[in-house]
Amino acid sequence: MKVYLTGAGLTKFGELWHYSLEDLAMQASKEALSEARVSLEKIEALYVGNMLYGKLANQDQLGALIASNLGLTVPAYRVEGACASGGLAVNLAWEAVSSGRYKNVVVVGAEKMSDDETLAVTSALMGAGGEDERKAGLTFPGLYAMMARAHSEKYGTQRSHLSSVAIKNHFHASLNDKAQFQYEIDEARIVSSIMVCDPLTLYDSSPISDGAAAVVLSSEGSRGDVYISASQVAVDSVSLSSRETLWSVPSAKLAVKKAFEVCGKGPEDVDIAEVHDCFTIAEIMAMEDLGFCKAGEGGEFIQSGKTRLGSKLAVNTSGGLKACGHPVGATGVKQIVEVYCQLRGASGKRQTDNPKVGLTHNVGGTGATAVLHILQK
């Protein structure tokens, strides 16, 4: 059964001190429900993507919590796969509508990271890594820095390639009033910023963010008839040390292969993509893993402007994780919201030219979980 997107909701992303996770989840969910024009009685299940709230706020059971806040008594689930939690929640919701079990469901991804000290968040985020990595004292910037170094040694990827990702995504975010960082940056600013983990500077890294995103998935369409034509998940070892390669993400390659097979499309058909740029190197690897360019050419591909707003393929028009923000459990759902709005022509200043096929790429950890969606109209 075809799965339509009939409503979307998105909070501002950023440091939202005055709102709790519950506030943000409610705001996004209600906006999505209102847009979908589906009454609450017709909602048959709720899927909540969240990674950190149990650890940072000691609140579990978010499925029941958010469902009951909305006034629902239907099946409600919290789904977790680290930074791919939102994507996994969309995937399970898609399956439930696709199979004909439900006609209307809500997915909400939410995270509240700014209420805690940086160290508490950094430690909590390492739950997405392996025990060996935590014991070794690694952090996520460290893990992605190793991938950046490996990619650089294998393919010659340079500082300027990394910078081109951040410059493009900050430009896109400057056009997005929901983005955490609505300003442009240049190479000079990047190279003079704090080195987080060589070669990754502050501006190579996605921020700590609060935010929520929600969508309503339905078996009957409306609002421009945007539908999800493929939803695929693949997994791999959690620890980078057990991976066969450091310069690519095998789970993403596997998931996108399956996704394109399901809907009969290929990378050449994609007009718009939201990819998991938790660090700049991740977007470079994504371009290669998703087949938008050849292995090793991701840096050049981005630097040449081929993924900037106005090109045939626009990548991370929201500003991506880097500049729109990365409330981890919300990210996978926000990607869907951005592509849905683009396909409907509702993206205002950052609207692309009549896109028909969109893709989202949501990654957990360094690639233990990859969730790929294809959206079409």
Added chain:
Amino acid sequence: MKVYLTGAGLTKFGELWHYSLEDLAMQASKEALSEARVSLEKIEALYVGNMLYGKLANQDQLGALIASNLGLTVPAYRVEGACASGGLAVNLAWEAVSSGRYKNVVVVGAEKMSDDETLAVTSALMGAGGEDERKAGLTFPGLYAMMARAHSEKYGTQRSHLSSVAIKNHFHASLNDKAQFQYEIDEARIVSSIMVCDPLTLYDSSPISDGAAAVVLSSEGSRGDVYISASQVAVDSVSLSSRETLWSVPSAKLAVKKAFEVCGKGPEDVDIAEVHDCFTIAEIMAMEDLGFCKAGEGGEFIQSGKTRLGSKLAVNTSGGLKACGHPVGATGVKQIVEVYCQLRGASGKRQTDNPKVGLTHNVGGTGATAVLHILQK
């Protein structure tokens, strides 16, 4: 599509100091896979029920972790709904096979609670409650003690009624070599034990446990053709203070109503049930909420021996959460394993007389989430 149980695996429950959560999950999963005689290549998805490992061990992304340890690259999810996490994982897996999406999937519930101090575990478990409850200094024994007091005031439930639950479940556990407490207790021992939260003593309370349980669900049967004829979830407010009643669990009543409707059965058809006796009062309320007896008569019903091994209806033949143990994420899956073994006639010393219909009742928190399954052969 009919959903068959084709394999089950269960570790010993207890304080298993020498095993990690990963060890336990692998042991149960491999046993289930081996019994199902399904090769790994045919497994299409993995659902992991877990509540606490993120908080207690800072390890998230258990879907990918356990899947990759097993050698799988297929979609893998961690599902969380506090103490109903295991039941929710079975529910999602059931839906995926029932809808025809997958032919064979694995569900594993696992928890590792004994590596931490009692206070860390007690605090972590309060994630299943509401923020108001945590701020008020409540613990789960406190919340269930309030329910016990309310039930007692409304219906006259006595100390001896509560005791009858613990005595029966310890008797059952004395026949189960996987149980945490394989010994019988009597009323004198209960009333002389530590008062945890009046009126609930030590022997009214389920223990801190380690353990894992796994099942393989398949679209084609074998091994006695036990199938899941209903899988239903209902939710309610997380905080007890927002609930309309303290002496019953509305979500359980709603879920069981839907479950019986789906399979055309009623409480009178049930031969064996595993219910969520996190505290003795919970089993008394469960008897009433599930329709096995009238409201207010749960204590008498159990005390009269009507749910003891050998009766028409046997409840918690495993020993229940009370005496078999309660590794929270494993519990909902273990309940399925117990009923499956009973329906197959594979329960050894605690085998009931040719049961045909079994029920499982898994609750998150004080009833924010309720998951009901009906199993038949």
